[in-house]
Amino acid sequence: MKKSSALLALLLTASMPAHAQQAGKADGIFQDMPEKFVLKDQDFDFVRKDIMIPMRDGVKLHTVVLIPKNAHNAAILLTRTPYNADHMTSLAESGTMTSVLQGYDNMPDVIADGGYIRVIQDVRGKYGSEGRYVMNHPMRGPLNSTKVDHSTDTWDTIEWLIHNIPESNGKVGIIGVSYDGYTALTTLIHPHPALKVSVPMNPMVDGWMGDDWFHNGAFREEMLPYIYNQDATPKNTLKWWSRDYDNYQLFLNGVSAGSIARAHGMEQIGFFRQILAHPAYDDWWQSQALDRILPKEGLTVPTLLVHSLWDQEDNYGAIALYYALQKVPASQPDLWLAMGPWNHGGEIKEASTLGPVKLRSDTGLYFRKKILEPFLAHYLKDSSIPLPARVTAFRTGTNEWESMPALSPQDCTTECTVLQLATHHGLTLNPTTKDAETVQYVSDPEHPVPYVQRPVISKNLPGSEWQWWLASDQRNAASRPDVASFTSQTLTKAVSITGQPLVHLTASSTGTDGDFVIKLIDVYPDEVPDQPEMGGYQLMISADILRGRYRNSFAHPEAIPANTPQTYRMRLPIVHHTFLPGHKIMIQIQSSWFPLYDRNPQTYVDSIFNATPDAYKPATISIDTAGSWLQVHQTSPSPL
Template identity: 75%
Template sequence: MKKKLSLLVVLATTAFPAYAQQASDANNSIQYDMPKNFTVNTDSFDFIRKEVMIPMRDGVKLHTVILIPKTAHNAPILLTRTPYNADHMTSQAESGSMASVLQGYDNMPDVIKEGGYIRVVQDVRGKYGSEGQYIMNKPMRGPLNTSQTDHSTDTWDTIEWLVHNLQQSNGKVGIIGVSYDGYTSITALFHPHPALKVSVPMNPMVDGWMGDDWFHHGAFREEMLSYIYNQDASQKNTFKWWTNSFDNYQLFLNGISAGAIGKAHGMDQIGFFRQILAHPAYDSWWQTQAMDRLFADQKLTVPTMLVHSLWDQEDNYGAISFYYTVQKQAASNPLLWLAVGPWNHGGEIKDGSTLGPVKFHSDTGLYFRKNILAPFLAHYLKDSSIPLPAHVTAFHTGTNEWETAPALPKQDCITNCVTLHLLAHHGLGLDAPKGEAGVVSYVSDPEHPVPYVKQPVITRGAPNSEWDGWLVTDQRAASSRTDVATFTSDVLTKAVSVTGQPQVHLTATTTGTDGDFVVKLIDVYPDEVPDQREMGGYQLMVSADILRGRYRESFEHPKPITPNVPQVYQMALPLTNHTFLPGHRIMIQIQSSWFPLYDRNPQTYVDNIFTAPPEAYKPTTIGIDVAGSWLTLHQGK
């Protein structure tokens, strides 16, 4: 009996593959399911996936994922350098198709797979699989970075490795990416590798203080605290932002200041958060990191297409500012392109038929990828006989048409302008008032700030959050408040077409010694829209931004406001390209809080708002001098 049993054990054991034997326990009484190293059978896949650690010049190795079409021969390379997990961005497959793998963030299967590109995604230093230390928007080599490496050198070293180790490539590389990955696409333009033939920064982070992720004209974007927490607390985003409040409005109101809220979450352990607290003004720490300012001393040598979204809720400053910086280097730069579409942040890589309730009557994202991006990449990376798109291609909202131009209009409008004049009794006109004067007043109370979306305000990234589309949310909730000054035109009898960056000239008084000014340009729909009834009376924000009053004269050197003395507040709003149609009205809203998108201004001058005590937050009365207030734009086609 014992001999028979021994034979059965031997037969049972030999019936299993070798890996099962290795995965069993010592006495072979249990066979485990999971092998030590599982190998995916990729025979039917149409691509090869490689993971490599590419060495940088200082010895640090960066984790890099390479997807090579099995049919690749003499193929160009499309590179993205990211802090958002290269593995995750290249592991979305539900099949063995490369197009299926490329369904993740920052990928465009219809461009990359159909274009036959070798796809390369790399974790930047200190994130996910890469060695080294992570620094948010690591400064370029210079006063803030005395090491021998930055994002430009890491890109150079990566390209050098790729062109010498990928036999299937033609030795031409393009770099592309959205947001932070757009920022690394810009850093690649500093002392670029000879094999870098094209760069496509999409919705790039360019200047975090002037108008991208962290501040806008000095007002801190409080809703970005969760991003900083998730991104900077650990290498693999292990720690996630937490809150005991369902409504962020209540969370930030109870927390008093952004500094206090961050510290309550333990963020004083994070280097970037400590730097933000230490540099509330636009000092040299911010200025020497701003990509547009840095590139003013450079020369564009790589064909570059900047991509901008008209309703970018995160980085609506960077692409346009960088565009104008390069344009100043030459009247018509032959290496610079710009694509502008009716998207939110990164919306150009998705279906662009709608944004919130707004319909564009075509897939604008697909149009961009097929007719603008794909031929641009192919011309420089594959075949120079492929025609290039126009240097500026922009979607015109309102009429919902694509337009082309050799360049954007100049930032300041001198001739052929449209000026919207504030009028007494909350009116708005296209003609300057004749002797009409008046003051429109409201009370701004920090205890009851104006929400940027209806409450509850749900944390960005959480289920049911309005973050991705908040810029197109209906503004009627704001216009009905007594602490929002509203100026509205008569019903238009003919179209008013505008383009460029609206220039705000606001004259106002306050009873406080500091204060914020939010200015919003709005398209008011007719009371009835037959083909989309839910849009009846809709107030669509076309362009808007905020200015912290202490910076009205200098962004670097804040100054208290003299109470009850008229002051001039000037700023440029984000780019617009829009037609107010007949039957619509034009509206301008002015308010002094936009919460909790931006931290509350105490309205009492303190040295650092991040550490403002509760007693500093006081109500003030704001007076808008209508005769001294207007908004100027270029007249559109």
Template identity: 70%
Template sequence: MKKILLLSGCFAAFSMAALAQEAPPGGIAPDMPDKFQVVDSSFDYVRKDVMIPMRDGTKLYTVILIPRAAHDAPILLTRTPYSADHMVSYAYSGHMGSIMQGYDNMPDVIADGGYIRVIQDVRGKHGSEGSYVMARPLHGPLNGAPVDYATDTWDTIEWLIHNLPQSNRKVGIIGISYDGYTALTALFHPHPALKVSVPMNPMVDGWMGDDWFHNGAFREETLPYIYTQDATRKSMQKWWASEYDAYDVYLKGVSAGMVGKSRGMEQIGFFNQILAHPSYDSYWQDQAMDKLLQKEGLKVPTMLVHSLWDQEDIYGAIATYYALQKTPSAASNLYLTMGPWNHGGEAKEAGTLGDIDFHADTGLYFRKKVLEPFLAHYLKDPSIPLPARVTAFRTGENVWESSNALPSPDCATGCTSLHFQPEHGLAFTAPAAGAGTQQYVSDPAHPVTYIPRPVLTKGVPGSPWAKWLTMDQRNFSARPDVLTMTSGVLTQPFTIKGQPVVHLTASTTGTDGDFVVKLIDVYPDEVPEQREMGGYQLMVSADILRGRYRKSFEHPEPIPANTPQLYKFNLPVADHTFLPGHRIMIQVQSSWFPLYDRNPQTYVDNIFLAPASAYKPAQISVDVASSWIDVHAPTPAASIFAPQKP
């Protein structure tokens, strides 16, 4: 729908004379009026497009949708860099629910709930004035200005409650991804009228495990996003590539820094910041929202929403949850929902994800059974019951569960270990000392991909980006440069919760290297009700660690060649039951390309600037007796595995 201009009440009838335009001498009168006014008297909402002034004089473009019957109605705000106008322009309709089909709009909650919907462009994007900074840091060491996203939210709420007489002067803020980040920033020195926040799949720490890096490995496939998002105010510049397969784009480009520079990205401030800060220094630490919120505290009831297969921001919601759980006063305002979704999947129909069938629309369940009462309790009627502190969907058995808290992230108690075994086995008991090693050769010239080739980048027609974390891993377990450890067949269900903790002891002939570890559910050889799932290898949890950061994320150091080293790191949170007849698998590899940039496996000061000559093969030797994964689960009986066939 094109932009609708609000007038109070019904539009007056216009005469043809009022619309007529004088023809230029010798010309033809234009068809298009100077200003077209939509006759919206039959619409069930009215729209206002306003420029709301901030304390420094900058005006932010804001779209306001008000139900015609609104009286004493709460306000739901989203602040976005993705065009407020676009987010309510998906259908030609006079019904508020029909036009709210954008990324953060959930009409079955927002429109049906009678909320006044407010969507605002952040500074420097689309219709707003000012300059844009990627994930603009809060006022502090990285931002000496007196304004930030927190003050912009405060000023916006102040304007709304004084200029929308239809409201009850209660405001909630909600958003997915970047918009989840802005929902978090609203929690710093919050406006008194802000009664609730719902950050969904939020960007929290771009170095530790969200958009830009995971444990020091750079997510090379984010370069197109940075290019488009940061190059122009209206995101008009589009990433270009001369190859269909992104594998070729990045392999020929050598390093992520060289690929970016070949497209002129040194003109973009954020790209230069990434090149200048490859390690977890103060630039990243001082803007990590989980750390900042832990210091700030939590004064506003907040529901964090996490997707178990989030291909973009799988770190943020859980890291923020654990940080706030440490402070009792913050924990009293803290809620969490986890579901079997990809990035933002909770806002859509979510009965399946890729090949995995959950046998019910889990997105609808979340929106109607969890989100709707949570918002209504704080914005409408406090007598409406709240959901549990933690609402989680357990995959495998496909059931919703409620609890008071997630298991602790360190697996100090209540855990069991999945031990590597000789001959590529996996068991709950440790092997004898001196069980030997398992080797593979990692060659940067032939890196392991994260999806089968051709690798189609996000946004390319046919790209599996949205579902790749649930894709079958058999293509990779068959590679000689992927170490695969597999258990016997389960005779009983085995349920894990929380974050698995990797303890991998390995040596390399190189002086640097990456380690990817995947925890996988292997389906039975035959699945009668869905034959194509026979033998399917489902990634339950997986992540990467750049070896130079094995001791310190802030201070990298070379790996001593041919010397066993411990690589310990957490995998993303899981809530999964391995069913009888299934097996448990662990895969270990040293590249995940081109999602992550290649490690040269020769230590250089800055991998973004590594020359082609630095990229060399290395033999990896994994110490079997000293490698395992801890999972939050009671230690099962030894008989949980069926006897191995001779």
């Protein structure tokens, strides 16, 4: 019996794989986990490969390649990311391409259903890739004296892919949201010949003018946790910490953004040191802004820019770049634009609502099936597939898709709507006369206006309003004494607008610095029969902030002369909206938007990052209604 048992055990052991035979006793206990688990993926509908692709300087970048089984003559869709390629391609239970491509930047109804070879790569210095990470890595030039940048890394990656993936047809497209949209744009600088199409969605373009870090000089304080998490360690192993559940209280107690950052050790992070060193729009920012770089290079690859009209993170870049490229005749044949009623990256998901607003259709699905899918297929598969219109835009209010040959010009010269501030907190449309009145409010840095109702919860925590804060109800702000509201009469006919509203504000302050937030709002009727909870809702259509010290020059700040009327001009983010009959139009003006943006001391100091508590002083703001208005293109909707 003993001999028979021993023989049976020997036979069983011999039939086991080598890695299973190694699982035995170690250090007196049975070894439970193999040194390396070998995945049985023969039933999957794709093949996964993890590859370290060498760059021209010897650094190797971790790249995940997903190849559909039976793929032949298939195009490659590439994304380059700092957000963990392994996590973005983590295997799901069903073992299908569709189930794997569910995460960030992935659209299974376009990529998997389209039979594309999916490639996702960690940018240098992040997660599985070698090298050193640099936030928004500058292109080779004044800020980068090396021989490599995102452009060269993409070139080298494409060169490797087309020679080492025999299932491909040699055509590559690049696609990505946010930072990955930024890397999709950098690919257009000296592009590889095999790059046939680029789709930058909600891309970071200019971090000072209006994307992640600043807006017209006001620092986006709520981005400190992102910088900390992303730039402190290669794999985001250190996480931003806070003892305060309410970010409003956290940043109020911390006084200045610089003080809060130093309390978290962020002076060790090179990118944050650059922010401290460059609070104004100097050469450091200007020389890396892609809406300045790409027009000089010229667009030679078909590019579909994708913009979200309610993008809470990067609502500047795609439109700024579109207008910059439109001015270059040679670039126009390769330029397309799609914009819809989405938040940041909302176009890659189900999108039948805009915050609480019902849109009556899945606008994300429409974008992917009617715009993105044929655009990719035309250049990567079959050129006989019709292309979408040069500009496809969703008009909120009427909730219809429209097409046009180009966006309206930035500056409105004909068919303009003027929204003029009026007496008694009124707002008049295209007035023939202007009534003068001074409207005042006191802006107190100790009680700044919150950008959402408190508590202000960090974007990664349950209950956060971050995703849809741009579509949140503005009635709480309207009820505050430090917010000036100007409202039209109830509309008797529809008012349709498009383009970037131009603000002309005349105001004085008792302080020597200050911010101005301008919000264009659609006020719903008191009763909305098919959606009662929307009765009286105040929906922001467009809004932005201007730091007063930059009213004359973004590069050269100067104090505001106290008690002296000044002119403040700025463009708001693009709109494509119809105010319906029964609604009202409102403009709100305030001097803080906290803690989204850091508090302005309202006393001029060299650097607000280093402002001391005694610098923060209340100021009385006086608005001249006759000298204040908003101008925007008026349109006649042409639905698809």
